[in-house]
Amino acid sequence: MTSLAPRSRRLALSAWLVALLLMLPEPARAASPDTVVLGSDQEAVSVTGIWMRRIYAEAFRRLGIPIEFAVYPTKRLSTTLDEGGIDGEFVRVHAYAAAHPNLVRVEEPVFSVQFALFTANPALRLDRLSDLPATPWVGALRRGVGVCENTLKPLLPSERLSEVTTPEQGLNLLLVQRIAFLCEIDLAMWAVQQSAEYKGVTGIRVLLPLGEPVPLYPYLHRKRAELATPLAATLKQMKAEGLIERYRREAAKEFS
Template identity: 30%
Template sequence: MEAIRRLLIAVLASLAFVAPHTTANGLPAEVRLAAIEGVPSAKAARQILEIAYQRLGVGVSVMEVPTKRALLLADNGGLDGDLYRVDAVASNYPNLVRVEFPLLQGKLLAVVRETENHDLPHSPKNQPLRVSVLRGAIIAEDKARELGMEPILADDYDQVRSLLELGRVDVAFVSDVEGISPLTNEHWHRLKPIRKPVTTFTFYHYLNQRHAVLADHLAKVLEQLEREGIKAEVLESFRRDQHSKS
């Protein structure tokens, strides 16, 4: 009888431990997401997702980590998902499930010192153009190599800018995500993007495959937030805040 009593206590204790970790509809009570360090648009993405998760009764915590570590943590289940990625990057991680509604739209801009230029500068002495890119910005790194450029990695956008201003690179790659970009900062006023974006991209939210059901729910909620104008309000608030700090 004592053995049975202990077994019952152990079972009840395990149920008490599991219960708070799921909602009434079977969704997790909280998810832990990875986010890339030092990216301006990540804060906007985080707020949009927090609103979406709140509608589902799911809490969110975010850990800022280097980009490749973020993907690994989401893929191997160390965390529940990755804040946002493009398909070309996430497709290399088989355990990630895409939330099938676009989170953010963006474009990659080439920034130069000469304001009259409308195209990429010519390579000096038939050497590859040197381009400063934010470390971990995989889209920018891949595009630079695709165009035959030499990517020079920078730890933050201030360093990206400094490398261009000091002439250590020929061009800088800067992301503009829904109008959220370091180019609005007054420190960039002497530098101008060329007219045509280097490329455009779509960010999606990704979850570990164990949350496939949650991904389906989130896609519907994100569509609702866009239809109701809530997503646009969040983005406009970030754009205003960005301009007020410029």
């Protein structure tokens, strides 16, 4: 009996150690980062859509994070991101963050754009925005473009200011002279005119710039706020390498 006691104790101790080891957590595995879904109002087949996708595909490749893209109308895009239905958006103005507390601005602009009133009528002249209400002109803006909405809606009654959902709709209204002016972004107007449908269109010009060129920033939903700093650093490096402009030229060449 006495000779079995030490052995029994050793067996009991071994069993206890095995049980303890089984209770310990498994070694942590490196979790694959979640796919980031970026939204845009630019279709993948548009020149701007191709340009933007190349920028962000390369940026997130460098970050080692899978990425997908989703397309929405401008207004719905804003609502979807606010609600966390997607993780981020290609670009918005700096002040956009103030009205959207659920979002985080990535503190590195991708590029700058010019907001302006465009026209197809060579006879129109407008020296100052304050002169616009005194004209008989009817115009349009793209729904969801905040600078245009905030600038024109206080100036003009609703019967003189309609809304469109795409730059193409606005350009068509200009070309058939349904409107005298369209409030848009120079990049959007440039992009539309790169497409085969509008390649030969001439006579579209800036009637009046609205302020100075505006830098545009990526935005993320706050649930992905940890990506803001590394994404900013990556975009800054890509700009230093000349990639942003190179991707723009490559995208335009596909439509030439």
